[in-house]
Amino acid sequence: MTDSLPRIETPSSEQEVAQILKEANRAKTPVTVAGAKTGLTGACTADSGIILSTERFNQIGPVLWDDERNSGSVTVEPGVTLKALEAVLDMYGYFYPPDPGEKAASIGGTAATNASGPRSLAYGPTRAWIRRVKLLLADATPIEITRSKHFAQNGILSMKTTSVKPVSFPLPTYCQPKTKNAAGYFWAPQMDLIDLFIGSEGTLGVFTELELEIRRQPEAVISGMLFFKSETDCFDFSVAAKKTLQPRTLEFFDGNSLKILGDQPGAALLFEQETTKKTEAALAQQWLALARAHGAIVSEELISSEPEDHQAFQQYRYQLPVRVNKQAAENGFRKLGTDFAVPDESARAMFDFYRTELLASGIDYALWGHIGENHLHANLLPKNKEQFDQSTKLYATLAKKAVELGGTVSAEHGIGKLRIPYLEMMVGANGLKEMARIKKLVDPGGILNRGNIFPYELFLSAV
Ligand SMILES: Cc1cc2nc3c(=O)[nH]c(=O)nc-3n(C[C@H](O)[C@H](O)[C@H](O)COP(=O)(O)OP(=O)(O)OC[C@H]3O[C@@H](n4cnc5c(N)ncnc54)[C@H](O)[C@@H]3O)c2cc1C
Structure with a gap:
């Protein structure tokens, strides 16, 4: 196989996929599978072979x-x-x-x-x-x-x-x-x-x-945006809400995230809870009371059971990564976004570690995400090569801490090609070898998604 640009294939039936795989196996050509390519780990990138896109499998x-x-x-x-x-x-x-x-x-x-x-x-x-x-x-x-x-x-x-x-x-x-x-x-x-x-x-x-x-779909959902003066108040509120109410969503925004979204600094929390028409008003009062008890600056119109309001709150949340990505593009340097989660008992330690380390770095950042699952995304936004190198080191420091606290280096995005060293931090060199051995049994030719999750060299030496 000579190094050349990858060939893109867009099959639309199982038979066509089978044909591509059979030929690739015969010629030992690597095949990289691509869905919608929104992944954040470089998993669909390839410098040769075939890119097998599933875009026409849309029934x-x-x-x-x-x-x-x-x-x-x-x-x-x-x-x-x-x-x-x-x-x-x-x-x-x-x-x-x-x-x-x-x-x-x-x-x-x-x-x-x-x-x-x-x-x-x-x-x-x-x-x-x-x-x-x-x-x-x-x-x-x-x-x-x-x-x-x-x-x-x-x-x-x-x-x-x-x-x-x-x-x-x-x-x-x-x-x-x-x-x-x-x-x-x-x-x-x-x-x-x-x-x-x-x-x-x-x-x-x-x-x-x-x-x-x-x-x-549930009969009713209440959701709200709650604003706090401090990030720690917001964190403490999220812990209390998880214990006493039954949210389906708890999303955290740090002060920098709010600034990026054009709001006052402080911190905020987006919540959603499923309920019934009969109980929605009482439940909204419970959220209000708990929020006030934790120092939230609450405005009643930001708690609602109207679907249009849910969409507006969700849109506010979805705008954040979009704006951060835009800022990274303007900076001219790739952002580095963490995807670590830790167990409940380590949530506060990880939260404090994030804030201390990120602030001390002097690099622009925003910290947001799924606080109910102790899974925040720290996004580092370097502006020059020196800051990019510093961000890479900081990313590794944060990953090490998450692992020490019993957490994962990827809670939802996967490992792809970009996060292999952090997976090794979590499962050790032997863990990667064990994965390579499984791959060798299921895909002996090492055709599929070569170089993802663990290095191809490890696959080659697996027995
Ligand atoms: C703004 C933004 C927000 C995001 N928010 C979230 C979030 O909240 N939660 C989250 O989990 N992720 C999130 N992501 C990451 C991304 O959307 C997810 O990882 C998603 O699952 C990737 O789907 P995709 O179709 O784009 O897959 P791709 O990026 O195309 O591929 C991802 C992986 O799946 C493999 N793959 C794709 N199709 C197949 C198939 N048919 N068979 C076998 N393997 C296949 C690919 O080979 C690759 O390894 C976000 C990304 C962006 C850009």
Whole structure:
């Protein structure tokens, strides 16, 4: 294989994907799978081989509902975007709980990265909402995995479906943090085979169809924007709200985030809670009282049960990364955004560490995100080469702290090509080797998404 620009392929059927993979396997050509390319880890970049785009896999199957179980499902192709799915489900009064902030993301991409979003505080990440997948292994073998049918037994995970040659391996041993996590291959003692592929960032197979679980939209939702004089007041409020109320969303904005959004410095919290028409007014009063008790500067019109207001609050939240990305582009240097989460007992220590280290650095930054899951994004905005190098070091210092506190170096974005050293910090050199060994068994030619999650050299030396 000579080094040349990658060739882009846009298949629209499983047969076409199979054909591409078969040829790639024969010629040992690397294949990089691309969904909507909104990922933040460089996972879809390649300097040669084939880029297999799923953009033409955009069909949404019928929406099915089971009244007895009070849940339903929809089968989609992997290139369907969150936005397109949301629009269809909305027409029927249903919703798909995972809600990563970037609605242009594809379902295949969100499954491959086990993405999550503000609502995962109540609903968990993508993994919990995938009932069945169809995928093609690197050698084009089709497999279909339905949740709750294939489990690891006695420490061994096997793929023994009728259509695939048996693959069996001992479960790995690297630590899995007690937080939401999208760093490296998932494993658990009695794990479900489907969960190996979800979150494997396209390194083990290409999703061609996914059956997703959906829910009926709640009768009412109240949401609000609460402003605080200090970031620590806001943090303390978030802890109290998590304990005493049942929010589905708790999103934090530090003073710099508010300045970027054109507001007064201080801190703010966006919350959402599902409720009923009967209880929504009383619940709003509970939020108000708790917020006031924590020193919030509360204005009643910023707590609402009107869908238009929810959208306005969400829009305020979604504007933040957009504005930060714009600022980074103007600076002419890539921003560095963390994706660490820590367990509950370490949340305050990590919060204090972020603030101390970021302030001391003298580099422009903003700190925001999913505070209900102890998962904040610190975004460093270097303005010159010296600051960029300093930011890289600071990123590593923050990652080390998250790991020391029992957390993850990637809670929702994945590892891709940019975050491998931090994954090593978390699982050790041996953990990376264990992942490379799994990859060697499932994709012996090392065709799929080469150089993602762990270095290709590690794959080559894996036995
Ligand atoms: C402004 C902004 C906000 C964001 N907010 C969030 C957020 O709140 N939560 C969150 O989790 N992420 C967030 N992200 C990151 C990104 O949107 C997610 O990682 C998303 O899951 C990527 O989906 P995608 O379709 O763009 O995948 P891509 O970027 O195209 O690919 C991501 C990975 O998935 C693999 N992949 C894609 N399709 C398939 C397939 N069919 N089979 C196998 N592998 C496949 C790719 O090879 C790659 O490894 C945000 C990004 C931006 C730009």
